[in-house]
Amino acid sequence: xxxxxxxxxxxxxxxxxxxxxxxxxxxxxxxxxxxxxxxxxxxxxxxxxxxxxxxxxxxxxxxxxxxxxxxxxxxxxxxxxxxxxxxxxxxxxxxxxxxxxxxxxxxxxxxxxxxxxxxxxxxxxxxxxxxxxxxxxxxxxxxxxxxxxxxxxxxxxxxxxxxxxxxxxxxxxxxxxxxxxxxxxxxxxxxxxxxxxxxxxxxxxxxxxxxxxxxxxxxxxxxxxxxxxxxxxxxxxxxxxxxxxxxxxxxxxxxxxxxxxxxxxxxxxxxxxxxxxxxxxxxx
Amino acid sequence: xxxxxxxxxxxxxxxxxxxxxxxxxxxxxxxxxxxxxxxxxxxxxxxxxxxxxxxxxxxxxxxxxxxxxxxxxxxxxxxxxxxxxxxxxxxxxxxxxxxxxxxxxxxxxxxxxxxxxxxxxxxxxxxxxxxxxxxxxxxxxxxxxxxxxxxxxxxxxxxxxxxxxxxxxxxxxxxxxxxxxxxxxxxxxxxxxxxxxxxxxxxxxxxxxxxxxxxxxxxxxxxxxxxxxxxxxxxxxxxxxxxxxxxxxxxx
Ligand SMILES: Nc1ncnc2c1ncn2[C@@H]1O[C@H](COP(=O)(O)OP(=O)(O)OP(=O)(O)O)[C@@H](O)[C@H]1O
Ligand SMILES: [Mg+2]
Numbered sequence: 001x002x003x004x005x006x007x008x009x010x011x012x013x014x015x016x017x018x019x020x021x022x023x024x025x026x027x028x029x030x031x032x033x034x035x036x037x038x039x040x041x042x043x044x045x046x047x048x049x050x051x052x053x054x055x056x057x058x059x060x061x062x063x064x065x066x067x068x069x070x071x072x073x074x075x076x077x078x079x080x081x082x083x084x085x086x087x088x089x090x091x092x093x094x095x096x097x098x099x100x101x102x103x104x105x106x107x108x109x110x111x112x113x114x115x116x117x118x119x120x121x122x123x124x125x126x127x128x129x130x131x132x133x134x135x136x137x138x139x140x141x142x143x144x145x146x147x148x149x150x151x152x153x154x155x156x157x158x159x160x161x162x163x164x165x166x167x168x169x170x171x172x173x174x175x176x177x178x179x180x181x182x183x184x185x186x187x188x189x190x191x192x193x194x195x196x197x198x199x200x201x202x203x204x205x206x207x208x209x210x211x212x213x214x215x216x217x218x219x220x221x222x223x224x225x226x227x228x229x230x231x232x233x234x235x236x237x238x239x240x241x242x243x244x245x246x247x248x249x250x251x252x253x254x255x256x257x258x259x260x261x262x263x264x265x266x267x268x269x270x271x272x273x274x275x276x277x278x279x280x281x282x283x284x
Numbered sequence: 285x286x287x288x289x290x291x292x293x294x295x296x297x298x299x300x301x302x303x304x305x306x307x308x309x310x311x312x313x314x315x316x317x318x319x320x321x322x323x324x325x326x327x328x329x330x331x332x333x334x335x336x337x338x339x340x341x342x343x344x345x346x347x348x349x350x351x352x353x354x355x356x357x358x359x360x361x362x363x364x365x366x367x368x369x370x371x372x373x374x375x376x377x378x379x380x381x382x383x384x385x386x387x388x389x390x391x392x393x394x395x396x397x398x399x400x401x402x403x404x405x406x407x408x409x410x411x412x413x414x415x416x417x418x419x420x421x422x423x424x425x426x427x428x429x430x431x432x433x434x435x436x437x438x439x440x441x442x443x444x445x446x447x448x449x450x451x452x453x454x455x456x457x458x459x460x461x462x463x464x465x466x467x468x469x470x471x472x473x474x475x476x477x478x479x480x481x482x483x484x485x486x487x488x489x490x491x492x493x494x495x496x497x498x499x500x501x502x503x504x505x506x507x508x509x510x511x512x513x514x515x516x517x518x519x520x521x522x523x524x525x526x527x528x529x530x531x532x533x534x535x536x
Contacts, residue, residue, distance in 0.1 A: 034376055160389040160397070167378060167386060171438075174336060174364060175390025218377055222422040227377040 010134060014243055017136045020148040021193075021200045021209065022239035026231035027155060028193050029210030031186065033218070034166050036097070040085055040187075041207035043100045044078050044194050046107030049203045051077025052128050053114035060118055069139060070128075075195035081107070082187035089183070131202030131254030134246055140199055147196040154189050158182055163224060200239070201254040209235055212261035219268050234264050286313040288350065289446050289478045290335060295344035297327075297334055304330050306501050308344070314445075317472045317479040319493035319509075321486060323524045326500040328482045329367055329450055335480075336364060336448070349445070360391045363439030367450040367482070370431045374424040380434050381419050384409055387438035409441040410434075413467065429460040440471075446478045447471070453485065461485075465492050486516075498523045 032038045054077065055070025081103050088099035115125065127135060136144070155162070161182050164172035173179050194206050201209055217230035242257030290312040297305040304327045312318050322328050333339040335346055337353040346353045349361060385398060385406045392402070410419055413433040418426060423434060432452055439447060449468075453461045469492050471477045481493065489496050489509050496512040498505040504523040505512060512519065 034373065036373070157394060160386070160392065161394070163378075163382070164386040164389045167376060167383060168369075168372060170338075170366065171364070171369075172386070172390070174338070175360075175387065175442075177390050218375065221377050222420065223379040224377050224382050 009138075010136075011247070013136045013138065013141045014133045017141055017144050017200055018133055018239040018243050019236065020144050021197045022236040023232055024148055024151040024193050025197055025206075025209035026213045026235040027151065027228065028186075028190050029214045030224075030228055030231055031162055031166055032190065033211055033214045038207060038211045038214075039097065039100045039104075041190065041194060041210045043103035043107065044081050044085070044191055045198075045203045045206040046104050046111065047081035048074040048078040048107075048191075048194055048198060048206075049128065050107050050109075050111035050114060051075065052198070052203075053111045053118070053125075056125075057114050057118045069143075071140060071143060071195060071198065074128075074198065075192065077107075078191035078195050079188055082191035083184065086184050086187050090180075127202075128198055129202050129204050130252055131198065131200050131205065131257075133200045133243060133253040136199050144196045144199070147192045151189055151193060154185060158185070162186065201242075201257055205254045205258050208258040208261060209238070212258070212265055213238065216261070216265040216268050219265075219272060234261065237264065286315075288312070288347065289314050289316075290480070291345075291347040291350075292331075292335070293345045293347075295331075295334060295346065296342045297330060297339065298342060299330075304501065305334070305341075308499075308503050310497060310503065310506060312478060312480060312495075314478055315472075315476050316495055317468070317493045318481065318495040318497060319489045320480065320482045320497045320499060321484065321489065322499035326523070328499055331499065332364075332448055332450055332480070332482065336362070360442045361445045363387075363436075363442065363444035363447045365432070365435045365439050365447075365449045365452050367454075369435040369452075370428060372423075376424055378423050379420050380410060380415055380423055380426070380437075381406060383423050383434055384437045384441050387441040391442050405441055405443070409437040412440060412471075413437045414463070429456040429464075432456055433464070436467075444477070446480070448480045450482045451484065452481070453483070468492060486520075489513075500524065 029038070029041070032041060051074035052070045055065075055068065055073030058065040058073065059068065059070065084103065085099040088102070089096045092098050124132075161172070161177045164175065164177055165179060165182060169179060193210075197206050197209060213231040213234035214227070216234050217227050221227040221230055238257045238260040241260040242253045242255075245251040245256040246253035288311055290310065292308050292310040295305055295308040296303065308331065320328055320331070330339065334341050335348070335353065385402070387409075388398070388402055388405065392398070398406075407416075407419070410416055413436050415430060415433055415437065418430060418434075423431060426434065436449070436452065439449075453464055456464065465488055468479060468481070472479050479493075481488075483489075490513055493509060496505065496507065496509050497503060498512075498519050500523040505515070505519045
């Protein structure tokens with residue numbers, strides 16, 4: 001198996017990309033979930049889709065755009081979308097999730113219009129929708145790695161602040177934490193992570209890696225630290241299985257990743273249940 | 285001369301059109317323990333939010349430690365437990381220790397991480413409120429009273445000079461309430477903490493605080509508890525309106 005890695009560059013690219021995405025997705029996911037914003041990931045993913053479609057259209061229509069990877073236009077759209085989210089969140093304090101349906105439908109609408117305007121692309125749009133980890137190239141890996149570094153830096157700098165803001169925003173602000181700046185930076189980070197994970201899990205499944213591993217660890221963790229650690233562990237497990245299923249069984253990598261995450265979650269629920277039954281009726 | 289910890293001069297505040305605070309004047313000196321009472325909707329929480337800089341007064345002036353309040357900053361000198369403190373997301377994955385530690389984060393500033401000294405402060409604050417045995421428990425799995433104490437520990441951890449508590453004993457049983465007031469008395473007497481306590485529990489006024497203020501849009505009374513006890517009926521009728529029913533367990 002490991003000689004495979006050394007042998008094939010594309011396999012190495014896929015593995016590196018998977019490890020990075022499997023690390024940063026649940027990391028931002030934990031904060032989204034505890035702030036009850038997990039659907040934001042989905043909304044931004046749909047905005048990213050319209051960005052990718054815009055990129056593909058430009059590639060077709062504008063000569064000098066040919067060399068630009070549509071992931072970059074996707075990322076740009078996603079960043080703009082994340083700023084919109086923060087704006088809506090500050091306008092509607094008690095309806096913070098209102099940005100989700102607006103972006104979700106707006107993103108899809110724009111994406112569909114752009115795709116139809118282009119009258120079909122010669123690239124496989126399904127690769128963006130469902131992910132194609134084995135097709136990650138050198139340039140994309142560089143983008144993913146760059147984003148990975150930014151995300152890790154963000155959490156190194158703002159771990160404390162993000163915790164305080166997520167637990168009790170009002171109190172955090174009173175202790176001198178700047179809500180506006182840090183929330184905006186966080187949303188930008190979410191947008192970047194989504195753009196980066198498109199190649200691995202695909203737009204339709206981006207939020208899965210951000211939320212399902214977190215849901216699984218929330219079942220048994222007490223502390224925030226544990227939750228972060230276990231979410232990353234579960235997500236790595238899922239990414240690795242998806243990668244190997246894609247290679248050996250020729251299954252869709254994104255779908256496998258999501259299914260394995262769900263399987264982990266179900267397994268944990270089952271184990272919890274069994275433990276509870278045994279506690280109640282100890283075998284004597 | 286005593287240092288004025290809080291100094292409120294001619295404070296006016298209204299949310300939309302309707303005035304909520306109307307010409308409040310109030311001074312709290314270092315080391316004093318003020319109990320603030322008033323009916324629901326009388327503006328107690330609003331007054332506190334103005335003091336903390338979370339709301340901007342329409343007119344008037346508020347000084348904290350002699351400085352005008354501009355920004356919403358506790359800056360380590362003020363600890364605050366809000367009325368809504370335990371309406372947090374009960375499924376939040378955080379231990380008591382992590383929650384209490386977050387009281388230090390603003391003060392630590394960017395880039396600085398929790399060191400041994402900081403964790404020691406956290407442990408001390410948890411011990412002060414009697415939660416040491418629950419240090420590593422999930423905050424959502426504590427009882428309401430225990431959660432409340434955890435929030436007080438979070439307010440105490442930065443070693444404030446002034447502690448502001450907005451109805452901290454709502455939903456706390458009688459025994460825990462008693463322990464809680466004992467804790468406040470201890471902090472006040474032995475650690476010289478200045479305290480501002482919003483409460484509906486008139487009984488506590490005669491036993492724990494050394495100043496009473498009665499608010500309903502205007503300040504109806506501000507003085508010591510003995511004077512309040514003597515004129516209680518008259519003051520409460522004025523502030524609460526005529527047919528009052530308030531918690532009052534006096535020891536006759
Ligand atoms: N965010 C707000 N917007 C508009 N009006 C408000 C707001 N918050 C409070 N009010 C109004 O201001 C008045 C004072 O409210 P406040 O919360 O200060 O009362 P309180 O004395 O703390 O009451 P309680 O004992 O119920 O806590 C009330 O009439 C309330 O309806
Ligand atoms: Mg109130």
